Amino acid sequence: MKGLPTVDAPPAEQQAESRALAERIRSEIQDRGGWISFERYMHLALYTPVLGYYAGRRQIFGAGGDYVTAPGLGSLFAACVAGQVAEVLTALEMPPAVREEDAPREIVEFGAGGGDLAAMLLLELDRLGVLPDRYSILETGAALRARQQERIAALPGPIAGRVRWLREMPDRVCGVILANEVLDAMPFHRFRVQPDSRVSALGVKAAGDGFCWDPGRALPEAANLAGALGLPPGYESEWSRQVPAWVRTAAERLEAGVLLLVDYGYDRRTYYHADRSMGTMRCHYRHLAHDDPFLWPGLQDITAHVDFSGVWEAARAAGLTLFGYADQARFLVGAGFADIYAGRHREAGAGSQEAMALAAEARRLTMPGEMGEQFKCIALGRNLGGLSAFADGDQSHRLAA
Structure with missing residues (x-):
């Protein structure tokens, strides 16, 4: 796991916005019995109106932001x-x-x-x-x-x-549907293969003023994936429900x-390779990559690599032809x-x-x-x-x- 190097704290106004978003997330966790899926946490952190990462006023692209496209x-x-x-x-x-x-x-x-x-x-x-x-x-x-x-x-x-x-x-649509660096920011689930080979969702619960991982609930779709690929105990990664759903909708409209x-x-076999046992999730803050999605909610990007085999499967099911992948x-x-x-x-x-x-x-x-x-x-x-x-x-x- 790659933590965040030492950086200056965000300006006071941004810290206040992040705390307000964190409080909103904690309130939802409480309303839902003390636990939410990571997919839900990521949605709130990135897309909550006004306070979410992609909904705020802060510069996020380019040299003065968090990453460059x-x-x-x-x-x-x-x-x-x-x-x-x-x-x-x-x-x-x-x-x-x-x-x-x-x-x-x-x-x-x-x-x-x-x-x-x-x-x-x-x-x-x-x-x-x-x-x-x-x-x-x-x-x-x-x-x-x-x-x-x-x-x-x-x-x-x-x-x-x-x-x-x-x-x-x-x-x-008659023409071109285009998405550049969009799929990676669609909220996804995190999962872990337990010692008894059960697959648990890595959810989120409140911890003081912040948040922490909380495994335990079943995630059948990820279990099917882990079983098919033979993922070993201790393996952690991501599974996306939203990417294939979005691809199917886009394909149907084309x-x-x-x-x-x-x-x-990656293709699926490369994505879930044995050496990639902690998944691909990364957070981006001021051009620094790390793996703590609970740091300053709303002020950092949260992403994961795309399973392009899953993209092709969803598109094929909707009747599209594969023109190329490279x-x-x-x-x-x-x-x-x-x-x-x-x-x-x-x-x-x-x-x-x-x-x-x-x-x-x-x-x-x-x-x-x-x-x-x-x-x-x-x-x-x-x-x-x-x-x-x-x-x-x-x-x-x-x-x-």
């Missing part, structure tokens, strides 16, 4: 994704694509963060001459939605006018097009990363500050020790052909559970 590094990631999105939007205009005439070609982005990916995608698609009819952003947090709206408002009017904000998934998901994760480096290379980087490096000029920043961005996106290997990309579709990014380097065979 691929779009926050620069425009290379967005340029590669834009090329794949353009393939989908173009294909939807041509037979044999199945799309009703009145259905707009649409991009639906979940959890758009600060709006960087949306803005850069739209600018690149405009340059390619393949703008969507509509760009819908699903964002439940008021503060994040305001930041996104400010970012989009800076775009040229004809582009910004295509963007709308929704609170629920559209009934049908009338024609692609569901493109990017996140850190680590981020392979996906980006297949999407034309080398040519995009070379062109922008030439424009920047060798030895310039811009060129050096571009090189640093490229390394972060593609190197094995960085995002290149840790992050995975999966594309699932309906009524459409595949994506060129997976023509070489596809690793779909790894998803077999």
Whole structure:
């Protein structure tokens, strides 16, 4: 277990907000008989209106926040994704694509963060001459939605006018459903295999002014998983109910097009490897990673890696076809990363500050020790052909559970 290194305490105002959220969580624990699931605790810590991590006003992305996403590094990631999105939007205009005439070609982005990916995608698609009819952003947090709206408002009017904000998934989508670093933040259960091989949920109870783990209640779904994989006594990990449920819903709404998901994760066998006996849960606070989810509720992110085998199973059950699965480096290379980087490096000029920043961005996106290997990309579709990014380097065979 990796604890948190010594850091300065949050400002007094943030401490007060965290204590208020903690009191709200303790009240719910008391109302529920002294115990809640970790899934419920995580939901309250991240998504409680005003006080939750993703609902508050504090900066969470970028150098001044807690972590950096691929779009926050620069425009290379967005340029590669834009090329794949353009393939989908173009294909939807041509037979044999199945799309009703009145259905707009649409991009639906979940959890758009600060709006960087949306803005850069739209600018690149405009340059390619393949703008969507509509760009819908699903964002439940008021503060994040305001930041996104400010970012989009800076775009040229004809582009910004295509963007709308929704609170629920559209009934049908013809185009691309996109989620970058969204699945990892969906609340999950924690479990432990007991000495007698029973599988217990690691729940949460109050402990003084804070919280602590409390095992004991059964978690049948995790027990089935542990039994199938032969997980030994003492093994701890995560099991997600919400990720496959979300994937099924997204798949059912996708009338024609692609569901493109990017996140850190593994295939199931790698996820639940014997050496990963404490799971993958991580918390992020001021660019420091640790494993104490009870520290300053509402002021830190809580995540876990994604079981991409489970993602594929849920999508397949909803009728989608697997177009490809690969680590981020392979996906980006297949999407034309080398040519995009070379062109922008030439424009920047060798030895310039811009060129050096571009090189640093490229390394972060593609190197094995960085995002290149840790992050995975999966594309699932309906009524459409595949994506060129997976023509070489596809690793779909790894998803077999």
